[in-house]
Amino acid sequence: MLEEEFRNRSDIGVTLQAYLRDSKQDLHDLISWAKQRGTPITIRLVKGAYWDQETIKSEQNHWPQPVYNQKSATDVNYEEMTQLLLENHQYLYAAIGSHNVRSQARAIAIAETLKVPSRAFEMQVLYGMGDQLAKALVKTGHRVRVYAPYGNLLPGMAYLIRRLLENTANSSFLRQNLEERPIEDLIASPTLSGNTERIAQKESFVNVPDTDYSREVLRDKAEKALAKVKDSLGKTYLPLINGEYVQTDVIVESVNPSKSSEVVGQIGLISVSQAEQALNAAREAFKDWKKTPATERARIIRKAGDLMEERRHELSAWICVEVGKVLQQADAEVSEAIDFCRYYADEMERLDKGYNYDVAGETNRYHYQPRGIALVISPWNFPFAISTGMTVAALVTGNCTLLKPAETSTVIAAKIAEILVDAGIPKGVFQLVPGKGSKVGAYMVNHPDVHLIAFTGSREVGCRIYADAAILQPGQKHLKRVIAEMGGKxxxxxxxxxxxxxxxxxxxxxxxxxxxxxxxxxxxxxxxxxxxxxxxxxxxxxxxxxxxxxxxxxxxxxxxxxxxxxxxxxxxxxxxxxxxxxxxxxxxxxxxxxxxxxxxxxxxxxxxxxxxxxxxxxxxxxxxxxxxxxxxxxxxxxxxxxxxxxxxxxxxxxxxxxxxxxxxxxxxxxxxxxxxxxxxxxxxxxxSGVGSKAGGPDYLLQFLEPRHISENIQRQGFAPIEGNE
Missing domain, CATH: 3.40.309.10 (Aldehyde Dehydrogenase; Chain A, domain 2)
Structure with missing residues (x-):
């Protein structure tokens, strides 16, 4: 609108809703812009039409409330914005939209005090809802615009019903007027009383909020993180085996899908012999990891979630660059990964309490233990959230875990590895093992030491894994558990x-x-x-x-x-x-x-x-x-x-x-x-898959073996064993 082609147009406008907490600042910004532009535009000032939607959306996203939670607070802001608008009538044409006589009278009083020309602003009312008010305003010599919804019947009826609900609410001026409240009350100045903040509905688990990119400071952080990531492209990312990053014979490139000539990273792919080394390391590490208290495992996983929050913008940028996901959706994926860390940590501590079914003279205790070695085969489409979810579920339940990511998203998997190491995961407990699925992946799926396979990917590969895992290998003393999510139509x-x-x-x-x-x-x-x-x-x-x-x-x-x-x-x-x-x-x-x-x-x-x-x-x-x-x-x-x-x-x-x-x-x-x-x-x-729902109360049970111990505790005497005194 600052370009010469549009600069002189006055037939444009913006609606501001006074129930929004930042609406007055928006008006200040528009005034500054209008002064620069020269030609006035219309500012239609209303109280606000979607309070329920605004509050529900903010609560669902765990964002601060964007709206005032008392009508009186909105009325105060509305009158202050009316004053500001009319003080700048030479830059902005004010359209005062309200069915509240007090609000319209206040606008008239301000205009008369400031000697604002009558043609420099107007009043607006809805057809059929403010007819008497409109007639009264016209009689006083003011411009009045009567508006109505236009279009198909059903959407129009929905609009009118919403307006009827608004205007018949207990706090509505029209409702109070119909109740024949004293005029002094109806035209009294709005005043604030009590707590103006809305109490959000309590949740058993509180999800981390996504980034609100409408805030400039957060957009700036995202832009800086993206620039920093672009300066880091092309590095080599090696497998993590038994706490060490190891060299590989095969290196492949991960490229930016948005710009296929741009190399995001050089990826080292493990060999079958290196896969065997990783499995051996996991087998040794399991001896101590399975004994680690659930509270300690949960602490490490929560720490990983905290580190992800600290690196949120950087991680979103990596997702954007390596798998071609827009920042807003990449950010939501980081939130999901953090939620997985915190939710599964909570769930493991809940499950660790077990169940007590004691009766007189006998204890009956039901509890869970880790399965052993978990192989996580993760997809490229949610390279951070799903990879993190499957991996931390396996770790927090006490299993040693090998993460084999999709080749096209291995840089992101390497970031997960960095975070888990920084969070305190012991060596051998978590290992990053990128490799060819047809060789290395198949080798690990069929390996007798693997107890559990968590897979997300195509139906073809998932069904093959399910079939291969069912085959009892020489030396294998357990049946493998397979969790597979394989897509949909x-x-x-x-x-x-x-x-x-x-x-x-x-x-x-x-x-x-x-x-x-x-x-x-x-x-x-x-x-x-x-x-x-x-x-x-x-x-x-x-x-x-x-x-x-x-x-x-x-x-x-x-x-x-x-x-x-x-x-x-x-x-x-x-x-x-x-x-x-x-x-x-x-x-x-x-x-x-x-x-x-x-x-x-x-x-x-x-x-x-x-x-x-x-x-x-x-x-x-x-x-x-x-x-x-x-x-x-x-x-x-x-x-x-x-x-x-x-x-x-x-x-x-x-x-x-x-x-x-x-x-x-x-x-x-x-x-x-x-x-x-x-x-x-x-x-x-x-x-579409087999296994319980990710992010649900049953999910961790798949990574655990249930056990029951029953003991007769009636008096039987005490018999010390010779040599154990």
């Missing part, structure tokens, strides 16, 4: 009662966040026939607004896919889909990295390839169905059962989905990605 159902604005926004985020490379991502949108055409049109248009590009750019919303192999595979799926269904959108993408533009297909049938196979990219199948029962049948008609979503305002449909939608995590009227530790334990069934 996740669907969102949109029925005819849904809020399409909400459904479209949720579908876009769920489908194209991290370029569709989440096991929880939406790859199918199943839409009821009455709203299919409207949904598809709006879904396509909303997707067009996404910025595709390098993930180190703040404006980017969709980055690259992980590597050239993934890019080629996804493009092949797109060509198959073009033969089977109708291409609704294929966005262009940069050519200097591994990019695939967001792609949408319509008229997709349940048996089409892109409706059945996991693509793991920014490709979405939109499917038309005639009934809700058919929608559920289509949603359940794949081999997977990981996540699913429903957008509906029908209690009947919501209840039916809760009973019949075959998914491990069902999300209703919200996005289907971004499970939060403890709040939304994550995991599926069918061919």
């Amino acid at each position: 996740n669907a969102i159902i949109v029925d005819e009662s849904s809020d399409l604005d909400q459904a479209v926004a949720g579908a876009v985020f769920s489908a194209f966040g991290y370029s569709g490379q989440k096991c929880s991502a939406a790859s199918r949108i199943i839409v009821l026939d009455p709203v299919y055409d409207a949904f598809l049109e709006r879904f396509v248009e909303a997707t067009k607004s996404l910025n595709v590009g390098a993930t180190d750019q703040p404006s980017t919303q969709v980055g690259p896919v992980i590597d050239a192999t993934a890019q080629k595979r996804i493009l092949e799926y797109i060509e198959i889909a073009k033969q089977e269904s109708t291409l609704a959108l294929q966005m262009e993408a940069p050519d200097n990295g591994f990019y695939v533009g967001p792609t949408i297909f319509g008229d997709v049938l349940p048996n089409h390839t892109i409706a059945q196979e996991e693509i793991f990219g920014p490709v979405v199948a939109v499917m038309r169905v005639k009934s809700f029962a058919e929608a559920l049948g289509v949603a359940n008609g794949t081999d997977y059962a990981l996540t699913g979503g429903l957008y509906s305002r029908s209690p009947e449909h919501i209840e039916q989905a809760q009973k019949e939608f075959e998914v491990g995590n069902l999300y209703i009227n919200r996005t289907i990605t971004g499970a939060i530790v403890s709040r939304q334990p994550f995991g599926g069934f069918k061919l």
Whole structure:
């Protein structure tokens, strides 16, 4: 708006909501900007329309409350901002939006005192809600704008109902006026009383908050961390075996998917003989680690979580650069990793207490012990959160752990190793063992000393691990436990009662966040026939607004896919889909990295390839169905059962989905990605995986062996053993 082409335009405006704590500072900033610009713009001043949403969102994210929690505090701020606005009427055109007679009268009094021209500001009221007030204002010679919602009936009705609820609240001026309160009370100055802070609902486990990038100081920290990481690219990262970083014969490069010519790090891959050394070291270390008190193990893991918090911005930058994830989503991954550390530490201390089933004359104690050696095979799409979660679960339960990360995300795994070592993990207890999955990975999976395998990755590899682990090897005296998360073909159902604005926004985020490379991502949108055409049109248009590009750019919303192999595979799926269904959108993408533009297909049938196979990219199948029962049948008609979503305002449909939608995590009227530790334990069934949900109360049990000890404690005398005195 400072450019010559737009500088003289006065037909633009900004709405400020006085219930926001920082709204007055925003107004000060706008005044400074308007003075620089010259031509006034409109500032529409309102009390605020989404208090519930603002407070709930901040509580969910553990952020400070952005709004005032008393209406009187909002009223005080509103009047102070009205004064400020009218004092600067030559730079900003004030639009005073309120149905509160006191607020409008206060504005008039300020304007008259300051001798503000009557054409330099206006009053605003909602049609049908402030008619008498509007007439009174007009009679006093002031400009009044009566506004009304415009558009389709259902969204308009939803808006009006929300406004009716606001204006019939006990604290509302309109409500109090209808109750015939004394005029002196109605027009009295707003005053604050008591505690103005909202008491948040208590949680059994408090998640760490994500970074609020709306705060400039945090954006600056993120930018500095990104610059520092870019200055550190190209270093060599070696395996950690028995507390030492060891040289390897094979070195591979990890590259930036956003800029494939940029080497993030040189990765040393272990050999089979080095894998054997690591297993031997783990076997020796287990003798002491299994005896380490659970409280001490938990202390080390909590310390690791604290170190992650200290290095949050740096770690987010590494995730951004090595696997092509935008900073905001990389930051959320760091939060998840910290939560895993703290939650699993708490859970281990809870489980360590065991259970007491004593009866008269007999003690019965149920407790847990570690299994032995755990092999963690982690994915590249959540290289920090999932790798950390599986690793610290194995460690805090007393198992010695070998982490074999995906080759394309080994630099990030090396950062996990640094943190665990700094937190105090003894040598041999944790080891970083990057290597070729087909050789080194297979060797460790089949090794008789491995007790447990925790895997996240493709269905093909997961099923192979599951089968290999079932084979009893020579010298093996236990059956291996396998925990495997193997992906999904996740669907969102949109029925005819849904809020399409909400459904479209949720579908876009769920489908194209991290370029569709989440096991929880939406790859199918199943839409009821009455709203299919409207949904598809709006879904396509909303997707067009996404910025595709390098993930180190703040404006980017969709980055690259992980590597050239993934890019080629996804493009092949797109060509198959073009033969089977109708291409609704294929966005262009940069050519200097591994990019695939967001792609949408319509008229997709349940048996089409892109409706059945996991693509793991920014490709979405939109499917038309005639009934809700058919929608559920289509949603359940794949081999997977990981996540699913429903957008509906029908209690009947919501209840039916809760009973019949075959998914491990069902999300209703919200996005289907971004499970939060403890709040939304994550995991599926069918061919989506085997094992209990990560971040849930059952997860650590998989890493433990339960034992029961029963002792008769009736008097039996005391018999010392000769030689043991």
